[in-house]
Amino acid sequence: MIRKIWLIPVLVAGLVWLSAFRGGNEEKEVKKKVFTVVLDAGHGGHDPGKVANGVNEKDIALDIVLRIGKELEKYDDIKVVYTRKTDKFVNLYVRGKIANEANADLFVSVHCNAHHSNASGSETYVLGLHANRQNFEVAKAENEVIYLEENHEANYAGYDINSPESVIGLTIMQEEFLGQSIQLAKKLQDNFSVKLKRKNRGVKQAGFIVLHQTFMPSVLIETGFITNKTEKSYLASTKGKSEVAANIAGAIIEYKKELTSNIAVDDLPLIPDPDTGVVPASGVVFKVQVAAGANRIEPKRYNFRGLDPISLEQAGSVYRYFYGNTTNYEEARKLQREAKEKGYKEAYIVAYRNGERISVDEARKGR
Ligand SMILES: [Zn+2]
Known part of the structure; x- marks a missing residue:
């Protein structure tokens, strides 16, 4: 008896918590769009x-x-x-x-x-x-x-x-x-x-x-x-x-x-990385993707909230813009935090091996 009485408020609280959580998520979704x-x-x-x-x-x-x-x-x-x-x-x-x-x-x-x-x-x-x-x-x-x-x-x-x-x-x-x-x-x-x-x-x-x-x-x-x-x-x-x-x-x-239009572009075919500035020994490079879209924007700091260097890659009809270029994953995480602080909330790390896009996990394992 005592157990049952206990159970009801716990269940109710659980449901309230669940719906609050879902509500919060949906609201966040709407806000973003x-x-x-x-x-x-x-x-x-x-x-x-x-x-x-x-x-x-x-x-x-x-x-x-x-x-x-x-x-x-x-x-x-x-x-x-x-x-x-x-x-x-x-x-x-x-x-x-x-x-x-x-x-x-x-x-x-x-x-x-x-x-x-x-x-x-x-x-x-x-x-x-x-x-x-x-x-x-x-x-x-x-x-x-x-x-x-x-x-x-x-x-x-x-x-x-x-x-x-x-x-x-x-x-x-x-x-x-x-x-x-x-x-x-x-x-x-x-x-x-x-x-x-x-x-x-x-x-x-x-x-x-x-x-x-x-x-x-x-x-x-x-x-x-x-x-x-x-x-x-x-x-x-x-x-x-x-x-x-x-x-x-x-x-x-x-x-x-x-x-x-900068969403869902990951399944597009990749072309080789045009930024050949840094070629690390292992051939692996990390960058932070900050934006993508159908429009070509000059990869200049004034177009990217002061972030520098910005590199550009074309994949099909989409242009992707990356901040930084490093062989060190920890350094890449630092770059990502910087990009987020500048307002690129969805900024994420990408990895390349010898100019070919690979998964970040693969890049980290291969090192
Ligand atoms: Zn006027």
Whole structure:
């Protein structure tokens, strides 16, 4: 009798523990798969952005952003976070904070351009040095909003929007995301020019404060010039806004696909290791695989969160990226820990003998 009474709570506790454990696992699974996109409609509230031909930049930007969001929200594995969904003023640094706190995978800021000439077309910016005067002027116009913010002296630590030099300090934070930011920017521009047949002004770099605030791949899109009457009519129309939004959403989805195609590539045929830098006596080398995907990315440290050296291997249509190169398994484990600390949570050790991929166990035994 006593035993039975004892048994019930133990069983119940066991079941609770089991379900909690399973629940936890599933939650972890879901978390891993969800891709968070922060959509940032430029300006808002008492900052109209550019004003021309009877339209405000802030209104067009918000309308487009809400349409992009609607498209993306159709996907279960995409989470959309907005910096604003209404006509309100949001400080530039707060926009970055929203993205960082959401632990976002991507930050997309939407704007409209203006110029005293009859300029037209769309361009996408990633953070960098102002390559020329024109890029500087575009960034300057977008950065000017900080003077509408209270406490801007404190929040932007003496950043002088009139000085091209002051942007140099801004670029460092985004360096590690530059490769991915450019990857998305190219897709956006391709969609604008190929699918929408709009003038392609290209992928550019300049010092946008809003892009500096984020710790993830980030782009700023100048969808078009509201100072150009034809382009303004297009951007102000429902057709124009929904087409632009659909193409931005399409580029984001494409980008995500490429990034997440880095799973289940192990059964692909291997080609010999192109990295012949180190040939150990036993012929065995360990590396740490940090990423793989359909896109070829330059194996440079700035594309891999500062990890160096990165080597590249093509297997079928998939590119694999490895960190380090060592004959010592303990050293490889150290490299793996480093990669994980840099955010490559799934980083794992791979082994080669004379350029042929072998199992890690085999490599360790053979030594
Ligand atoms: Zn703007």
